[in-house]
Amino acid sequence: MDVTTPGGEPVVLTRTRTTRTTSTGTAPARPGREGWSVGVDVGGTKVLAALLTADGAVAGTHRIPTVPGPDGLVAAVRTCVRTLAANHGLPLDALSGVGVGVPGVVDPATGSVEHAVNVGVERPFGLADAVGAALGGGVPVRVENDLNAAVLGAAHTVDAVPTPRDLAFLALGTGVAAGLLLDGTLRRGARRAAGEVGHLTLVPDGLPCGCGQRGCVEQYASGRALQAAWPSPDDRPAPLVLFADAAAGDVRAVAVRDRFAWAVAGAVRILVLTCDVDHVVLGGGVSGVGEPLLEAVRAELERETSGSSFLASLRLAERVHLAPRDVPVGAVGAALVGRGEVV
Amino acid sequence: MDVTTPGGEPVVLTRTRTTRTTSTGTAPARPGREGWSVGVDVGGTKVLAALLTADGAVAGTHRIPTVPGPDGLVAAVRTCVRTLAANHGLPLDALSGVGVGVPGVVDPATGSVEHAVNVGVERPFGLADAVGAALGGGVPVRVENDLNAAVLGAAHTVDAVPTPRDLAFLALGTGVAAGLLLDGTLRRGARRAAGEVGHLTLVPDGLPCGCGQRGCVEQYASGRALQAAWPSPDDRPAPLVLFADAAAGDVRAVAVRDRFAWAVAGAVRILVLTCDVDHVVLGGGVSGVGEPLLEAVRAELERETSGSSFLASLRLAERVHLAPRDVPVGAVGAALVGRGEVV
Numbered sequence: 040m041d042v043t044t045p046g047g048e049p050v051v052l053t054r055t056r057t058t059r060t061t062s063t064g065t066a067p068a069r070p071g072r073e074g075w076s077v078g079v080d081v082g083g084t085k086v087l088a089a090l091l092t093a094d095g096a097v098a099g100t101h102r103i104p105t106v107p108g109p110d111g112l113v114a115a116v117r118t119c120v121r122t123l124a125a126n127h128g129l130p131l132d133a134l135s136g137v138g139v140g141v142p143g144v145v146d147p148a149t150g151s152v153e154h155a156v157n158v159g160v161e162r163p164f165g166l167a168d169a170v171g172a173a174l175g176g177g178v179p180v181r182v183e184n185d186l187n188a189a190v191l192g193a194a195h196t197v198d199a200v201p202t203p204r205d206l207a208f209l210a211l212g213t214g215v216a217a218g219l220l221l222d223g224t225l226r227r228g229a230r231r232a233a234g235e236v237g238h239l240t241l242v243p244d245g246l247p248c249g250c251g252q253r254g255c256v257e258q259y260a261s262g263r264a265l266q267a268a269w270p271s272p273d274d275r276p277a278p279l280v281l282f283a284d285a286a287a288g289d290v291r292a293v294a295v296r297d298r299f300a301w302a303v304a305g306a307v308r309i310l311v312l313t314c315d316v317d318h319v320v321l322g323g324g325v326s327g328v329g330e331p332l333l334e335a336v337r338a339e340l341e342r343e344t345s346g347s348s349f350l351a352s353l354r355l356a357e358r359v360h361l362a363p364r365d366v367p368v369g370a371v372g373a374a375l376v377g378r379g380e381v382v
Numbered sequence: 383m384d385v386t387t388p389g390g391e392p393v394v395l396t397r398t399r400t401t402r403t404t405s406t407g408t409a410p411a412r413p414g415r416e417g418w419s420v421g422v423d424v425g426g427t428k429v430l431a432a433l434l435t436a437d438g439a440v441a442g443t444h445r446i447p448t449v450p451g452p453d454g455l456v457a458a459v460r461t462c463v464r465t466l467a468a469n470h471g472l473p474l475d476a477l478s479g480v481g482v483g484v485p486g487v488v489d490p491a492t493g494s495v496e497h498a499v500n501v502g503v504e505r506p507f508g509l510a511d512a513v514g515a516a517l518g519g520g521v522p523v524r525v526e527n528d529l530n531a532a533v534l535g536a537a538h539t540v541d542a543v544p545t546p547r548d549l550a551f552l553a554l555g556t557g558v559a560a561g562l563l564l565d566g567t568l569r570r571g572a573r574r575a576a577g578e579v580g581h582l583t584l585v586p587d588g589l590p591c592g593c594g595q596r597g598c599v600e601q602y603a604s605g606r607a608l609q610a611a612w613p614s615p616d617d618r619p620a621p622l623v624l625f626a627d628a629a630a631g632d633v634r635a636v637a638v639r640d641r642f643a644w645a646v647a648g649a650v651r652i653l654v655l656t657c658d659v660d661h662v663v664l665g666g667g668v669s670g671v672g673e674p675l676l677e678a679v680r681a682e683l684e685r686e687t688s689g690s691s692f693l694a695s696l697r698l699a700e701r702v703h704l705a706p707r708d709v710p711v712g713a714v715g716a717a718l719v720g721r722g723e724v725v
Contacts, residue, residue: 205572219657222572226564228658229548232696235655240648242586251690305583312578313656314562315571347594353575 072129077120078138078192078374080185080367081105081112083157083213088119089370090127091378093135095195099123100367107159112141112166117173132177138377139166139180140188140369144231147381150182157213183376185369186210186234187225189362190218191380192372193320199360205317207234207310208362211303212323215257217310225381226314236309237261241302256309259302262324268295276324282331300335304355307340311355322362322369333361415472420463421481421535421717423528423710424448424455426500426556431462432713433470434721436478438538442466443710450502455484455509460516475520481720482509482523483531483712487574490724493525500556526719528712529553529577530568532705533561534723535715536663542703548660550577550653551705554646555666558600560653568724569657579652580604584645599652602645605667611638619667625674643678647698650683654698665705665712676704 074093079086086105090098101119105111120137124130143155150167152160160166171180183191190208193200200206203223210216215237219226226233237257238250245254258264266277269284269292281299284292307319326332337356344350362368417436422429429448433441444462448454463480467473486498493510495503503509514523526534533551536543543549546566553559558580562569569576580600581593588597601607609620612627612635624642627635650662669675680699687693705711 221564221569224567226657229565229660230658230696232655233658235658238692239652239655250692252686252693309582309652309656312575312582313652314569315573315576315578317572343595349581349593350595353573 072127072133074135074378075127075129076134076136076138076374076378077123078140078188078370078372078377079116079119080140080188080369080373081115081158082142082185082369086115086119087367087370088116088123089367089374090123090129091371091374097366097371099126100370101126105158109160109164109166109169112158112160113169113173116170120174120178131174134178134377136179136181136377136379137170137174138188138373138375139170139182140185140373140376141166141182142185145182145184145187146231147181147183147227147376150180152182179377179379181376181379181381183373183381184218184227184231185373186216186218187227188218188372188376189322189369190220190320190372191225191375192366192368192370193218193322193362194220195375196363196366196368196371197318197320197360200318200320207314207316207319208322208368209236209303209306209310209319210323211260211262211321211325213261213263215261215306215323217306219310219314219316221314221316236306239309241305256302256306260299260306264302265295265299265325268299276327278325278328278332282328282335286331296335297339300332300339303332303336304339304343307336307355307359308343308350311353311358316358318358318360320360320362326362327364329361329364333359415470415476417478417721418470418472419477419479419481419717419721420466421483421531421713421715421720422459422462423483423531423712423716424458424501425485425528425712429458429462430710430713431459431466432710432717433466433472434714434717440709440714442469443713444469448501452503452507452509452512455501455503456512456516459513463517463521474517477521477720479522479524479720479722480513480517481531481716481718482513482525483528483716483719484509484525485528488525488527488530489574490524490526490570490719493523495525522720522722524719524722524724526716526724527561527570527574528716529559529561530570531561531715531719532665532712533563533663533715534568534718535709535711535713536561536665536705537563538718539706539709539711539714540661540663540703543661543663550657550659550662551665551711552579552646552649552653552662553666554603554605554664554668556604556606558604558649558666560649562653562657562659564657564659579649582652584648599645599649603642603649607645608638608642608668611642619670621668621671621675625671625678629674639678640682643675643682646675646679647682647686650679650698650702651686651693654696654701659701661701661703663703663705669705670707672704672707676702 079088153163167180194204208218217234242254246258248255269281271277285296340356422431496506510523536551537547551561560577585597589601591598612624614620628639683699
């Protein structure tokens with residue numbers, strides 16, 4: 040489970056800067072490393088970290104399993120940061136900052152986290168301070184909600200998104216929720232609940248949801264919903280199996296795929312008609328399906344649009360994009376947070 | 383139809399300033415009138431204008447019927463501005479500005495309006511320039527979407543809304559749509575379509591909507607929908623009749639009222655779970671019902687919340703308020719736009 044990318048040629052993020060930076064592995068710290076930061080994306084099962092160069096290239100990544108609870112979280116972040124820094128010959132205090140994206144309610148001013156149920160942190164916990172202490176106090180640590188970090192990462196890595204960046208990052212994972220960057224500014228929400236579109240009603244009196252309601256978007260548009268509707272017969276992810284079976288002409292698979300695309304399209308419509316975000320980037324585990332997912336969602340949006348000149352004028356299908364598959368968007372966004380690019 | 387309020391004691395908006403300004407009718411221009419502006423709220427049936435003092439008091443209002451089309455619109459705005467200024471002894475060039483709220487797609491930078499179907503302006507029309515010329519060129523004219531103006535007006539007049547102002551103005555009129563002020567900044571949307579929650583689906587395969595879709599929020603939560611479900615037997619507005627009949631114990635009226643409240647609550651949930659606005663102010667014609675409307679919507683939100691700790695944590699019912707009945711929120715907001723308070 041402990042995978043570290045070699046310190047070879049970094050993946051250059053197409054949007055952020057134009058220059059390339061090369062990395063030479065475990066050489067000692069030297070000039071040219073100013074402005075590098077580490078981003079750590081904490082999920083329910085894994086912690087994924089990225090070392091970002093000043094010009095926005097991913098110099099390396101590190102991945103370890105999640106150990107729930109405050110102590111496990113701090114230890115995981117520390118391990119990731121130390122490993123990435125050591126692999127690239129960087130003393131910790133040479134980093135411009137460390138950013139952590141956490142699936143919970145975050146106060147970015149204090150770095151405190153609460154209601155992060157999936158990672159075992161329920162009561163308010165001063166994550167930024169604890170990580171800062173664990174790293175020896177020499178590097179600034181900033182914390183952000185994971186989807187807010189992800190939308191920043193998507194804004195910097197999706198070619199279709201121009202400046203000022205105006206987009207939603209729609210995570211199709213275990214659950215469904217969005218991060219919002221409106222006219223270049225993070226919309227966290229008055230009570231840090233913006234983007235909770237997964238718990239809006241899609242089907243009145245529909246499937247029961249863990250939130251206590253029925254028929255929530257999440258019950259139809261999430262990876263978990265897809266897995267329940269089309270379980271994988273082997274170790275391939277269920278979304279890949281479903282889309283492959285549908286492409287092969289399995290009529291039932293086509294119906295399940297189209298129903299899934301209908302639900303995702305519903306979430307896209309909610310985001311556009313409410314916030315009028317210029318772009319919606321599909322992310323989360325299901326986005327690993329790639330182009331076939333994008334095509335199915337766009338086809339559904341086009342179908343709905345064909346009967347409504349109002350919807351047609353909104354050009355919904357054009358606004359939808361895929362998160363890049365070769366860039367860890369959440370970790371990159373956390374690294375941007377870490378170096379102080381909070382907006 | 384031509385009603386002008388006398389130039390007596392102005393209505394003081396509780397939020398904007400603390401000092402009072404008195405108005406003495408048609409006296410000639412004199413010191414103490416600096417910073418006054420006129421706001422004109424253009425609707426499908428009426429044009430309502432307000433003269434706003436520098437300290438946020440409404441010194442007078444003027445109301446005339448709408449004459450559709452560019453020429454009718456310009457003439458109506460000119461009439462309103464001249465009448466209010468003359469009634470208060472103000473030369474036009476003493477005004478700090480004129481603001482016009484229009485139900486259409488507005489470019490606030492140029493003052494151009496299009497797709498304002500209800501007022502007979504479909505193709506791009508330079509309204510700000512035309513009104514400026516009609517007024518003799520001595521006063522700045524600014525144009526804004528009517529709901530954007532209304533949310534500014536609501537932010538300045540609803541006591542419950544603190545600074546920074548974070549709210550939606552949910553108009554329950556002929557249609558349903560919202561204006562959004564997020565953290566003190568107008569959210570117009572990437573394509574000026576923010577707040578179009580009236581055309582999100584509330585009932586899959588439900589009532590046909592003029593937009594070409596079925597089951598839109600607007601088919602259940604608008605004044606028109608209410609009128610269709612419970613037509614007025616006399617010249618009282620249908621919403622008042624429905625709520626009175628329900629209060630008197632008419633079982634069918636109770637069912638129609640509760641269904642209406644359910645639909646409005648649906649729009650509130652969409653706004654809060656997507657944007658997480660701190661407050662939702664109910665406006666538009668139906669809000670003339672007053673407290674019974676607010677009670678019905680809050681009761682529905684409480685009912686939904688009782689089964690979901692997630693919804694309960696969002697405190698939806700607390701966030702809902704009524705637009706003030708004694709202040710023309712749209713015209714006041716337009717006057718704020720007119721004096722350059724665009725955010």
